[in-house]
Amino acid sequence: MTATPxxxxxxxxxxxxxxxxxxxxxxxxxxVQVGKVELGQGILTALAQIAADALELPVTAVRxxxxxxxxxxxxxxxxxxxxxxxxxxxxxxxxAVVRALTGGPGGDLSSYxxxxxxxxxATDLRAVTPAAPARASAVGRSEARLDLPDKVLxxxxxxxxxxxxxxxxxxxxxxxxxGATLADLAHVDLPGVKVVRDGSFVGVVGPxxxxxxxxxxxxxxxxxxxxxxxxxxxxxxxxxxxxGPHEEIAVLDEGGPVTPTHHASYSKPFLAHASIxxxxxxxxxxxxxxxxxxxxxxxxxxxxxLRDAITSALGLGEGVVTVEHVExxxxxxxxxxxxAAFDAVLLARATPGSPVLTRWSRSDELTWGPxxxxxxxxxxxxxxxxxxxxWSHDVWSLGHTSxxxxxxxxxxxxxxxxxxxxxxxxxxxxxLAAGGGTTRNSVPIYAVGPRRVTGHRRTMTPxxxxxxxxxxxxxxxxxxxxxxxxxxLSAGADPVAFRLAHLDDPRAAHVxxxxxxxxxxxxxxxxxxxxxxxxxxxxxKGAWCAVVAEVAVDHEVRVRRLTVVADLGxxxxxxxxxxxxxxxxxxxxxxxxxxxxxxDRRRITSDDWETYPILGFAAAPLVSVELVDSxxxxxxxxxxxxxxxxxxxxxxxxxxxxVRVRDLPLNADAVVRAIESTE
Amino acid sequence: xTPTTRLCVNGETVDVAASEDTPLLTVLRDELxxxxxxxxxxxxxxxxxxxxxxxxxxxxxxxxxxQASASSGVVTVEGLPxxxTPHPVQAALLEGQAAQCGFCISxxxxxxxxxxxxxxxxxxxxxxEALEHNLCRCGVQRRIIDAVVSAGSAR
Ligand code: FES
Ligand code: FES
Numbered sequence: 001m002t003a004t005p006x007x008x009x010x011x012x013x014x015x016x017x018x019x020x021x022x023x024x025x026x027x028x029x030x031x032v033q034v035g036k037v038e039l040g041q042g043i044l045t046a047l048a049q050i051a052a053d054a055l056e057l058p059v060t061a062v063r064x065x066x067x068x069x070x071x072x073x074x075x076x077x078x079x080x081x082x083x084x085x086x087x088x089x090x091x092x093x094x095x096a097v098v099r100a101l102t103g104g105p106g107g108d109l110s111s112y113x114x115x116x117x118x119x120x121x122a123t124d125l126r127a128v129t130p131a132a133p134a135r136a137s138a139v140g141r142s143e144a145r146l147d148l149p150d151k152v153l154x155x156x157x158x159x160x161x162x163x164x165x166x167x168x169x170x171x172x173x174x175x176x177x178x179g180a181t182l183a184d185l186a187h188v189d190l191p192g193v194k195v196v197r198d199g200s201f202v203g204v205v206g207p208x209x210x211x212x213x214x215x216x217x218x219x220x221x222x223x224x225x226x227x228x229x230x231x232x233x234x235x236x237x238x239x240x241x242x243x244g245p246h247e248e249i250a251v252l253d254e255g256g257p258v259t260p261t262h263h264a265s266y267s268k269p270f271l272a273h274a275s276i277x278x279x280x281x282x283x284x285x286x287x288x289x290x291x292x293x294x295x296x297x298x299x300x301x302x303x304x305x306l307r308d309a310i311t312s313a314l315g316l317g318e319g320v321v322t323v324e325h326v327e328x329x330x331x332x333x334x335x336x337x338x339x340a341a342f343d344a345v346l347l348a349r350a351t352p353g354s355p356v357l358t359r360w361s362r363s364d365e366l367t368w369g370p371x372x373x374x375x376x377x378x379x380x381x382x383x384x385x386x387x388x389x390x391w392s393h394d395v396w397s398l399g400h401t402s403x404x405x406x407x408x409x410x411x412x413x414x415x416x417x418x419x420x421x422x423x424x425x426x427x428x429x430x431x432l433a434a435g436g437g438t439t440r441n442s443v444p445i446y447a448v449g450p451r452r453v454t455g456h457r458r459t460m461t462p463x464x465x466x467x468x469x470x471x472x473x474x475x476x477x478x479x480x481x482x483x484x485x486x487x488x489l490s491a492g493a494d495p496v497a498f499r500l501a502h503l504d505d506p507r508a509a510h511v512x513x514x515x516x517x518x519x520x521x522x523x524x525x526x527x528x529x530x531x532x533x534x535x536x537x538x539x540x541k542g543a544w545c546a547v548v549a550e551v552a553v554d555h556e557v558r559v560r561r562l563t564v565v566a567d568l569g570x571x572x573x574x575x576x577x578x579x580x581x582x583x584x585x586x587x588x589x590x591x592x593x594x595x596x597x598x599x600d601r602r603r604i605t606s607d608d609w610e611t612y613p614i615l616g617f618a619a620a621p622l623v624s625v626e627l628v629d630s631x632x633x634x635x636x637x638x639x640x641x642x643x644x645x646x647x648x649x650x651x652x653x654x655x656x657x658x659v660r661v662r663d664l665p666l667n668a669d670a671v672v673r674a675i676e677s678t679e
Numbered sequence: 680x681t682p683t684t685r686l687c688v689n690g691e692t693v694d695v696a697a698s699e700d701t702p703l704l705t706v707l708r709d710e711l712x713x714x715x716x717x718x719x720x721x722x723x724x725x726x727x728x729x730x731x732x733x734x735x736x737x738x739x740x741x742x743x744x745x746q747a748s749a750s751s752g753v754v755t756v757e758g759l760p761x762x763x764t765p766h767p768v769q770a771a772l773l774e775g776q777a778a779q780c781g782f783c784i785s786x787x788x789x790x791x792x793x794x795x796x797x798x799x800x801x802x803x804x805x806x807x808e809a810l811e812h813n814l815c816r817c818g819v820q821r822r823i824i825d826a827v828v829s830a831g832s833a834r
Contacts, residue, residue, distance in 0.1 A: 040780025040817055144776060151781025152772045153765060154715025154756030158782065161714040209709050210701050276719050276727060276782045276816045329719075330780030330817040362720040575776055579822070583779055586818030609724035609814065617810040620820030 009126045010089035016073035020121025022094045025113055029063040030055060032091070035075025036083040037067050037301060038147060040330035041638055042576040043083045045145045049138035049572055050088050054095020056105045059138050061113065064146060067325040069307045077302040077403070079333070079467065080435060081542055081636025084572055088634060096130030097123070104131065142575035147327070159280045159299055159326040160359055169209045170347040170358035171216040172414065173202040174368050177603040178462050179229030181417075186222040190215045196350040199419030203347045205356055229462035231601050238267045238376035238663075241396040241458050249455030251432065251439045256452025257390040260380030264486055266479040268664040270597035271372040272606070273468060274614055277329030278360040279336035279369065283348035294321045294348070298341040299328035302403060306338050309404035310345055313415040313422055332587070333468035334403050336360060336369035339413035346414055366612050367604040368413065370466035371597055373398035373427070375438070375475040379483045381448065386491040388502060391448040395476060396456045399427030400437025402466040413464075427465045429457060429472075435539040441473035441643060444480050445537050446502035463604070469584070470642040473538060474591070477643020478650065481534040482662065485651045495533055495651065496521055508537060511546040511565045511628065518626060519548025519563035525656075528553050529560075532651025534644035543568050543640035544628075547585060549621075549648035553656050556668050559589045559621040559649055567628035569635050574627060580637040582623040588645035590615035596665050686748040688713070689758030699745035704728045706744045707755060715756040715785050719814070726813030729786035730755045736786075736793040738812075756785040759792055768792050771830035772823065779817035787813045791827045800831040 009017070012035070016022070024031045032051045038044045044064040052059040065072070075087055099105075101123070102115040150157040175181070182200040193206035193215045202223065204215045232240040282297040294316070300306045303323040311321050323341070331337060344358035360368075377395040381388050404411045407425035415422040429437030436442075439455035455472075470477075488498035496516045503509045512535050516522075525531060530553075535546040544567040552558045562585045571577050594615055598606040606612035646664070654660050659674040681696040688711060695710045702721075707713040707730070716739050719727030723741035730739045731754040732747060739753075747753050759766035765773070768791045778784050787810060794801055794809040801809070806827045807820075815823065 040778075040782075042779070142776075144773070145778075148773060148776065148778055148781060151778055151784050152769050152788065153760070154785045154788070156714050158714075158717070160708075160718060163712065163714070209705050210697070274816055276725060276780070276814060277717065278719075327780070329782035332816075359718070362722060362725075579776060579779060579819070582821065583818035586820060587816070590818070608722055609720060614814060614816060615818075615820070617813065617815075617820045617824060618804075618807040620807075620818075620824075623821055 010093050012073060012075050012086055012090035013093050013125050017124050017126050018121060019094065019119060019123040019125055021071065021073045023098065024121065025117035028110065028113060030057060030061060030113060030116055031063050031065050033065040033068065033072040034087050035067050035073045036087050037078045037325045038327050039078060041580055042145050042573065043078065044147065045143055046084055046572040046576060047087055047091060048146060049143055051091045051095060052138045053134050053136055054092045055098055056134050059143055061109060067303055069303050070322045074304045079301055081538065081639045084634045084636060092133065093130055094125060096133065097125050097128045099131040100128055139572050142573055145576065157327060158277065159282065159297060159328045160277065160357065162282055162297060162326065162357060164355045166354050168205050168207055168351055168354045168356045169212045170203055170205045170344060170356045171212045172343045172358065173216060173219050173223060174364050175200060175228065176225040177228035180225040180227065182223060183226050184224040188218050188222045190218060194351060195219065196347055198346065199417055199421065201346060201414050201417040203343065205347045205351050228602060231462055231599050234599050237269060237374045241374060241376050245459050246456040247459055249439050249457060251453040251455060252443055253452050254450040256392045256450045257380055257382050260390065260392055261382050262487060262490060263378060263380040264483055264662060265376060265378045266475065266482060266662045267376040268374060268475045270374050270463065271468060271591055271595050272366050272597055272612055273332055273335040273369055274366065274612060275329045275331050275335055278362055278365040279340035280328055280359045281341040281344040282355050282357045283344035284355040285348040285352050287352050292320055294345060296321065296323045296341050296345060297326045298323055298337055299326060299331065300337045300341060301331065301334065305403060305405045306341055309410040309412055310342060313342065313410035313412055334370050334401065334466035336365060338404050342412040342414050363607040367607050370402055370464050372468035373400060373465035375472060377475060377479040379479055381487055383487060383491055386493060388446065388448040388487060391444055391451045393442050393453045394456065395438055395442055395472065396458065397438040397472060398458050398461045398465040400429050400467050400471040402427040402464055424464060426459050426461060437471045440471045440476060440539060441536055442476045443540060445505065445508060447504050448502060470639040473536065474642045474646060477534065477536040478646040481536065481644065481647030482650050485654065486660065499535065507544050507567050511535065511544045511567050514626060515546035515548045515563055515565040518565065521548065528656055530652040530654065530656025532648045532655055534647030534651065536643050538640045542635040543637060545640035545644050547641060547644040547648040549645065549652045551649055551652035551656060553653060553671060557593050557653060557666055557671060558619065559593060562621045562623045562645060564623060564625045564641055565628065566637060566640055567630060568637050569630050569632040571627055572634060577627060577637040578625040581625045581641050584638060584641040585623050585645045586615065586620055588642040589621055589649065592646040592649050592664055593666050684744050684748045686744065687752035689754055697744050700743045702740050703730065703742040703744050703747045703753065704739040707739060713755050713757055717782055717785055726786040726790060727783055729789040731789060731793060734793065734796065736790040756788050759788060766792055767830040768795065768827055771826040775822055775826040777819055777822035777826040779819055783813060783815040787823060795831055801828065803828050
């Protein structure tokens with residue numbers, strides 16, 4: 001269809017201009033398809049609300065279909081708290097075009113749906129003048145999540161629940177240690193399963209799960225691996241990060257201080273995604289007269305990039321690979337979803353015609369999935385008459401993304417293990433315009449005089465790192481907001497008043513003030529209990545979020561209460577946004593007080609829930625959330641609270657005990673070390 | 680030839696082709712199609728696979744099918760609703776929208792149902808303690824605790 005663009009359409013409509021890509025009708029319902037995927041954040045419900053309003057239909061008349069590379073829109077990654085910002089305007093435009101072409105919902109529901117069904121799927125959405133924006137009806141209401149009944153009632157919903165005809169189960173044997181190659185695989189008799197080997201990639205496929213599990217254990221015993229890479233000293237990661245080689249990231253230089261009067265360094269360790277389900281995928285390879293076809297079911301955050309990575313890793317033609325999204329447990333960034341998909345593909349290729357469901361082990365999930373990078377930052381400032389007059393921020397990290405295709409290579413784990421390997425390139429960072437990685441949120445929001453902000457990305461690592469919720473913002477905000485408290489103390493000022501004195505942005509000042517009020521700022525507390533605040537505007541252009549933490553320190557660090565105030569602009573689903581902020585703050589409490597990937601010089605040793613503990617039920621803080629009432633454009637909630645929560649906890653510990661912990665995790669040992677170092 | 684094991688699941692007697700050391704979770708998911716019990720770790724450490732065995736919540740990934748066969752019966756998350764009505768814990772979780780990805784939820788429903796059967800109106804601390812062997816990575820712990828408390832006090 002040829003059409004001259006007449007109307008200005010949202011970016012995702014320009015990229016996906018055919019009506020049928022977004023909308024169709026089946027069984028009397030309008031089926032809406034987006035490129036964003038459900039990770040447990042409730043995105044499909046929020047987008048159903050937007051689509052329903054745009055069409056002037058009740059939410060119950062809309063059905064959301066999971067993302068699909070063959071016939072759905074390509075909306076890039078589901079990441080960076082951008083989903084509503086990107087998919088929302090697209091759906092509003094699609095709905096307005098549909099209303100323009102059908103005359104809107106006059107008459108009964110079924111006749112309107114029938115008129116929608118009659119539209120040409122090839123209609124160019126850029127060439128139709130949309131109807132006037134519809135009134136918000138579902139948007140702004142706390143609609144119940146569409147996916148929760150299945151999940152709460154235990155119905156099939158997740159990838160591992162797929163049970164197609166002829167299903168085979170697959171498992172992969174990962175090298176004994178990072179960097180090792182397969183030196184020898186002794187022959188073992190394994191009835192009922194097929195062994196697939198390609199260089200150092202070893203997998204097994206069979207009809208019965210217990211058989212493939214047994215076979216995997218026997219293959220592990222039969223394998224001899226070369227020595228792997230040597231790993232850094234887990235107790236001296238900051239020095240390792242600072243030793244380079246680096247790629248320098250010049251964020252800002254306004255002539256900030258070179259030898260500031262105040263300075264301090266902060267750090268975080270490697271962290272794991274630690275999804276409750278191990279990664280999983282299904283693939284079916286079929287060979288027919290029209291050539292090979294590969295269908296992949298994956299919980300990837302970027303199914304189109306995954307499709308392209310698989311295509312290039314195997315040298316396939318365009319149009320051979322289709323990827324569709326199926327949910328798995330919550331994922332908080334780039335976890336092993338894509339790697340599991342390629343594992344399934346390699347096993348499916350060896351067993352043509354059969355769908356192969358491949359699931360990782362818990363241990364592989366915690367040790368072979370991409371990790372959140374360790375980071376360290378040194379901040380400096382000059383204080384003049386109680387005000388900050390000059391600021392410097394240097395941050396060292398490994399790269400925050402190694403997503404498929406990111407560095408021009410497939411970036412799939414097993415592709416690096418094959419006989420003809422396509423190694424996974426070193427992690428890099430998203431561009432600064434997309435928020436950066438190492439340097440995300442490294443520029444203080446405060447009026448601090450001339451600033452100098454530099455990132456230093458260590459380019460060599462034996463352990464793969466990639467995006468995890470908030471990326472570098474977690475450490476950078478922890479550092480900035482801890483440092484603000486240290487400076488307030490030096491200036492003899494109250495931490496809240498000190499922040500407000502340096503804030504020009506009224507939306508920022510509002511959330512700080514509200515969080516302090518609601519969090520009981522200044523009110524008396526029991527012994528050994530402290531209160532602290534942390535604040536940031538995520539990615540400098542996203543949500544404003546302030547957190548007040550109340551922490552008791554006895555023989556443990558107990559985060560009792562978190563008060564979160566966030567300005568998200570217009571909120572599509574208030575309860576969903578609260579759930580995201582509660583979850584984000586609770587997960588950040590776990591990162592901050594509990595988590596650390598452990599390793600010796602050869603291998604990661606934190607490979608189960610005992611060696612990589614996460615916050616349990618009894619330790620989970622009470623979280624209260626207030627959302628600022630706003631009609632400004634929507635920004636995401638999922639990554640706003642992590643950095644502020646970490647800083648609020650550290651500041652509360654200082655308030656309780658008078659000691660400053662700058663190296664995470666902030667557990668009882670860290671507190672004891674901090675007390676000893678001040679004695 | 681795979682031996683056959685007889686067990687009672689959700690009130691029905693079934694024969695399954697599985698050697699006696701096969702984990703109950705594998706039998707439930709692969710032989711019986713009861714995929715509501717989830718695989719999270721296979722090591723008894725996350726609670727995603729909890730089922731009731733003689734009324735007690737146990738990790739089905741660590742329970743050999745022979746043990747299930749010797750019990751008076753297994754109840755899975757699918758067996759908790761009565762006459763099509765969700766179990767009070769399920770209803771309360773939905774009411775409170777107390778889930779994100781939901782992968783942890785089946786095991787939590789099972790553990791909380793066991794708690795309510797012995798302690799019909801637990802406090803928040805009692806619920807938290809009962810859920811000590813369940814993990815939730817999405818950070819929904821407090822909503823879940825509140826929902827279970829309300830399921831108890833609603834009775
Ligand atoms: S899967 Fe059984 S306890 Fe984790
Ligand atoms: S809701 Fe995702 S693990 Fe609990």
